[in-house]
Amino acid sequence: MNRRLVIALLLIAGPLPGAGESVPTQRVGRPLEIRDVYIPGGEVKPKPRRDREPPLVVRILAIKPAKDGSRYDFEVQGLEPGRHDLADFLEGDGIPGIPLEITTSLPPGLAHPHPNEPAVLPDLGGYRTKMIVLGSIWAAGLVAILLWRKKKPARANDDTIATASLADRLRPLVSQAATGQLSTDDRAKLERLIIGHWREKRPEIAALAPAEAMIQLRHDTEAAPLLRALEQWLHSRTSNSSAPALEDLLAPYSN
Amino acid sequence: MSTVHSPVTETTEYLQAIRERVGTIVVGQDVVVERMLIALLTSGHLLLEGMPGLAKTLLVNTLAKAMHLNFRRIQFTIDLLPSDIIGSEILDERTGGFRTHRGPAFTNLLLADEINRAAPKVQGALLEAMQERKVTIGNESYPLPTPFLVIATQNPIEQSGTFELPEAQLDRFMLCHRLGYPTAEDEEEILRRNLKLGVKREGTGAVARTEFDLIQGEAIGSEADLVAAMEAANHIHVSDVFLKHVVDVVERTRKHPDLELGCSPRAGISLLKSSRSRALLHGRDYVIPEDLFALAEDVMLHRIRLSYEALAEGKTASKVLREILEESIS
Numbered sequence: 001m002n003r004r005l006v007i008a009l010l011l012i013a014g015p016l017p018g019a020g021e022s023v024p025t026q027r028v029g030r031p032l033e034i035r036d037v038y039i040p041g042g043e044v045k046p047k048p049r050r051d052r053e054p055p056l057v058v059r060i061l062a063i064k065p066a067k068d069g070s071r072y073d074f075e076v077q078g079l080e081p082g083r084h085d086l087a088d089f090l091e092g093d094g095i096p097g098i099p100l101e102i103t104t105s106l107p108p109g110l111a112h113p114h115p116n117e118p119a120v121l122p123d124l125g126g127y128r129t130k131m132i133v134l135g136s137i138w139a140a141g142l143v144a145i146l147l148w149r150k151k152k153p154a155r156a157n158d159d160t161i162a163t164a165s166l167a168d169r170l171r172p173l174v175s176q177a178a179t180g181q182l183s184t185d186d187r188a189k190l191e192r193l194i195i196g197h198w199r200e201k202r203p204e205i206a207a208l209a210p211a212e213a214m215i216q217l218r219h220d221t222e223a224a225p226l227l228r229a230l231e232q233w234l235h236s237r238t239s240n241s242s243a244p245a246l247e248d249l250l251a252p253y254s255n
Numbered sequence: 256m257s258t259v260h261s262p263v264t265e266t267t268e269y270l271q272a273i274r275e276r277v278g279t280i281v282v283g284q285d286v287v288v289e290r291m292l293i294a295l296l297t298s299g300h301l302l303l304e305g306m307p308g309l310a311k312t313l314l315v316n317t318l319a320k321a322m323h324l325n326f327r328r329i330q331f332t333i334d335l336l337p338s339d340i341i342g343s344e345i346l347d348e349r350t351g352g353f354r355t356h357r358g359p360a361f362t363n364l365l366l367a368d369e370i371n372r373a374a375p376k377v378q379g380a381l382l383e384a385m386q387e388r389k390v391t392i393g394n395e396s397y398p399l400p401t402p403f404l405v406i407a408t409q410n411p412i413e414q415s416g417t418f419e420l421p422e423a424q425l426d427r428f429m430l431c432h433r434l435g436y437p438t439a440e441d442e443e444e445i446l447r448r449n450l451k452l453g454v455k456r457e458g459t460g461a462v463a464r465t466e467f468d469l470i471q472g473e474a475i476g477s478e479a480d481l482v483a484a485m486e487a488a489n490h491i492h493v494s495d496v497f498l499k500h501v502v503d504v505v506e507r508t509r510k511h512p513d514l515e516l517g518c519s520p521r522a523g524i525s526l527l528k529s530s531r532s533r534a535l536l537h538g539r540d541y542v543i544p545e546d547l548f549a550l551a552e553d554v555m556l557h558r559i560r561l562s563y564e565a566l567a568e569g570k571t572a573s574k575v576l577r578e579i580l581e582e583s584i585s
């Protein structure tokens with residue numbers, strides 16, 4: 001009977017003061033919530049982290065007003081194993097000690113990795129050198145573009161550009177014509193070159209529009225008789241293509 | 256000198272007389288008259304580009320009168336309908352049936368003034384009539400009178416509210432002549448003639464006379480003379496060498512780097528036909544390079560299109576064509 005009474009009293013009274021007092025514990029990197037911590041005095045706040053050195057990361061989740069102070073809910077993340085005092089990581093006056101423990105399953109004495117340090121690029125020169133190099137590249141690009149644009153029309157006209165002078169192209173056609181060996185294509189070329197020959201000889205006429213130049217050439221005292229005879233030979237139904245006639249006609253262009 | 260056959264001489268004289276008759280009314284537009292005659296002889300069509308006030312209507316009217324041809328003029332506007340040109344079927348209340356009303360296209364010389372002011376479907380209707388030389392009204396096709404020549408005009412400056420003719424339709428015009436202002440001497444002569452016009456009495460009233468009142472006199476020649484001239488133009492000799500020149504110039508337009516669109520084969524055909532007519536007008540029975548060069552701008556310029564790069568460089572089609580012609584004889 002007495003024994004049962006003692007057990008009932010013990011259950012009603014609960015644990016003895018100081019006997020079950022435990023320190024909040026959490027593993028490294030895991031969040032640990034510590035709630036309803038009474039801190040007298042003014043409001044406290046976590047000390048700012050200037051680097052990666054502090055072993056705890058502290059956040060205040062909530063602040064509830066209380067008599068002569070406040071009650072705080074903290075979330076703490078431990079980065080280094082061991083016992084720590086949360087008060088060391090808070091800013092404020094008269095903060096009581098708030099012990100906590102961060103545990104780890106790693107063996108003690110683990111070597112930390114070396115900190116990463118930014119690599120230093122080799123210095124290629126100062127600002128002036130860099131500007132000179134960039135300027136040279138830009139100028140070279142500009143010259144390349146200008147040269148490319150200048151060459152483009154020339155490439156497109158390759159087949160129409162005269163490689164030889166007008167007289168050089170005219171001479172073989174004239175000698176072939178004298179022997180009567182000219183094809184229709186060559187006769188057309190011959191006529192165009194002869195017109196070109198007279199335009200070269202009359203720069204004031206060459207400056208005119210081609211249509212007007214043709215009319216002027218057919219009225220030029222020196223060119224007209226020869227051009228009209230040439231037209232008669234090449235275009236008329238009744239052309240005189242005898243060798244002596246052709247020789248006379250083409251004589252001015254043989255030299 | 257060229258050997259001139261008698262038929263050519265007679266035809267040339269007939270055509271020369273027409274040019275002179277037109278010259279008595281219109282001053283300083285002899286080249287345009289030549290182009291009109293070329294178009295008429297070859298059954299081509301002519302597009303005239305020029306500022307207003309250059310006597311285009313007077314010119315066509317005078318030519319029609321001189322050649323005893325019917326002449327009609329249509330002022331193209333935005334609200335013009337195809338039926339306003341080709342005609343339509345209208346309900347005859349007396350008979351209760353439809354009868355055909357023939358439009359102004361049924362004429363010999365049709366002046367389509369400011370063709371680019373009409374909507375594309377109207378332009379299309381006219382250009383189709385030009386090509387096929389017949390029109391369809393309702394379910395019936397009607398042939399157009401012969402000869403049938405369209406002389407269209409467009410103003411090169413004022414482009415707002417216009418519909419530019421696309422290349423395919425421009426190609427249907429055998430010639431596109433750019434009318435310039437008259438020379439100082441010609442302008443002086445125009446003013447002198449205008450001073451002498453005076454006043455025309457009509458009943459009890461009077462009205463100032465215009466150049467149109469001067470279009471009088473008998474027509475030169477007859478329809479048979481015109482037909483003979485057309486046949487003579489068709490018999491003008493074209494040498495193989497001339498053909499090579501035409502092919503060379505046309506090919507150069509297709510290869511030129513500044514041109515996006517070169518000349519079509521129709522341009523070559525037009526060059527040949529128009530050169531023949533020009534030779535006839537100048538009393539020759541064969542064509543020569545001068546004909547080709549004289550007509551190249553009118554035949555080819557409206558058929559070529561500059562590339563974007565050439566436009567950006569400030570080039571013009573006229574300059575490029577000149578380059579092409581100069582390259583061909585250098």
